Amino acid sequence: MNARGLGLVFLWLWAGLVFLYLPIVTLIFYSFNDSKLVAVWGGFSTRWYGELMHNGQVLDAALLSLEIAVISACGAVVLGTLAGVTLSRFPVFRGRVMFSGLISAPLVMPEVISGLSMLLLFVSMEQLVGWPKGRGMLTIILTHITISAAYVSVIVQSRLVSLDASIEEAAMDLGARPTRVFMRITLPIIAPALVSGWLLSFTLSVDDLVSSSFVTGPGASTLPMVIFSKVRLGVSPDINALATIIVLIVTVGVISGGWYMVRSEKRRELEERMAYAEGEKENTGMV
Amino acid sequence: MSGRDHHKPFGLARSGGIEGLSDAAAMHVVTQWLNRLGLRGRGLVIGIPYFWYLLFFLIPFVFVLKIALSEAAYSVPPFTDLTEWAEGALKITLNLANFDYIFSDSLYVTAYLNSVRIAAISTLLTLLVGYPMAYAIARAERSWRAPLLMLVILPFWTSFLIRVYAWMSLLQDNGLVNSVLMNIGIIDSPIRILNTDFAVFLGIVYSYLPFMILPLYSTLEKMDLSLLEAAEDLGCRPFKAFWRITLPLSLPGIIAGCLLVFIPAVGEFVIPELLGGPDTLMIGKVLWQEFFSNRDWPVASAVAIALLLLLVIPIMIFQHVQAKQQEAEKR
CATH class of the missing domain: 1.10.3720.10 (MetI-like)
Structure with a gap:
């Protein structure tokens, strides 16, 4: 493409980024609006943040959502890592095609379907084996683990694919047990992928409305459910304040997570290079 | 070759301690037990996520199909059973x-x-x-x-x-x-x-x-x-x-x-x-x-x-x- 064409494409990119960020920026801006009418500027104020702090329903829902998100993110990382290791390190086993299909389907499955099907499973399981008793936090966590682990497995897989399997093979040749190889070699290398998988699972869980609404029971209202029931009635300024807080937390989390990943990646590269140099020295010494 | 020889005594020394032995013995019992179940390390790594996704992702669709073929009812849960025992025989009613x-x-x-x-x-x-x-x-x-x-x-x-x-x-x-x-x-x-x-x-x-x-x-x-x-x-x-x-x-x-x-x-x-x-x-x-x-x-x-x-x-x-x-x- 010639220079003018490329210039136009870059203009389009910046316009696209403005399109992506403008709604969020205006949302934050209007959360400091004193007026009850969201679109009319009535002066700077933090009153909606104050009102939020006294809204017990919102606070309870936020706590419940955080609790569910932390537990299900941990579960999703464990399950997703197993699935990712399976798909990238075991090229042949019975039922592999079905397995990879089962893992990638949740990525695109409309949530109304996965939510409804999980609910029907839980209801039937309770009838048949008596577990899980009723529906609420536990059923939401199981649903979130199932959906998020699929994302974690994609992240872990792409990390493992780019990693040379010969390091692991070398350790095995030197007599290390598979568990030890995993703990000492594979795990440190995929650690950045696990961090980003955890963060992604956490945000997917905190954010989830549709499938949670299907599988929840009486008394377990998560934050998105409370927001949704308010938003359905129209725009209101305290939701703007709540949204601002959520956006702020997520931005800080993602940026620090990204910073950690970049840093650990650099450290790993440095260690690799140093180990390589040591090996070279030893080799020449031996000769 | 020389690399391998270099590492062998190191490995032996590590498992030679009393603590190492009891650990190894315990590991041995656990692995034997798992082996008897037909599960090795590899089997577990594949088996756990496989089982999870069969149970929580594939089987649910069977229930969705089952309930789609039942009738709405005023009960908890709000649908009828497809199967019932009538006069000693299993009767299945599919409702399209x-x-x-x-x-x-x-x-x-x-x-x-x-x-x-x-x-x-x-x-x-x-x-x-x-x-x-x-x-x-x-x-x-x-x-x-x-x-x-x-x-x-x-x-x-x-x-x-x-x-x-x-x-x-x-x-x-x-x-x-x-x-x-x-x-x-x-x-x-x-x-x-x-x-x-x-x-x-x-x-x-x-x-x-x-x-x-x-x-x-x-x-x-x-x-x-x-x-x-x-x-x-x-x-x-x-x-x-x-x-x-x-x-x-x-x-x-x-x-x-x-x-x-x-x-x-x-x-x-x-x-x-x-x-x-x-x-x-x-x-x-x-x-x-x-x-x-x-x-x-x-x-x-x-x-x-x-x-x-x-x-x-x-x-x-x-x-x-x-x-x-x-x-x-x-x-």
């Missing part, structure tokens, strides 16, 4: 009335066609918006690519519900978009944008844009630029070179991106509910209403099965593309 109902009632058929139409138009719009963005990032200077990509992904991390809500306040009659348009003088009085199909298109493009850009970027970034130079040397004009070389080469990314947007968009609930009007019928919204408002679980299940049938082929294409891409990455 729910499927008959959803395929004969024009509400459901309209909702289906409308979902596919809205999802297809929005997917095309997302591609048109996303392609040049992905292209620009892929052709930016190397050090700029990661931060630009991060900027595209970052909104995806913030709450989906909140991003849709943000458009509600922008698009409403006295919202920012209308007041800007009025100040410029394009319109005299507020036009209705919120609660129209247009708002739904906008919402889908906005929410799913990162899903389109990521696969497009990864194919465009890998492209061999010398092909374009060769075409240029041979006198091919830039636009034609793009049309004949870049576009076909990025086809896997286009397919993956379009499926990642289209499939979830067909079953979308939040966007048509919050941004669409009362006449914006989409199948996800209908399913939600059957379940939560009418509490008719069998009809909701039948709608889910029908939606799944519609999406089975796109989902299988998606998985095929996904598997092929992983093969390509390995090489």
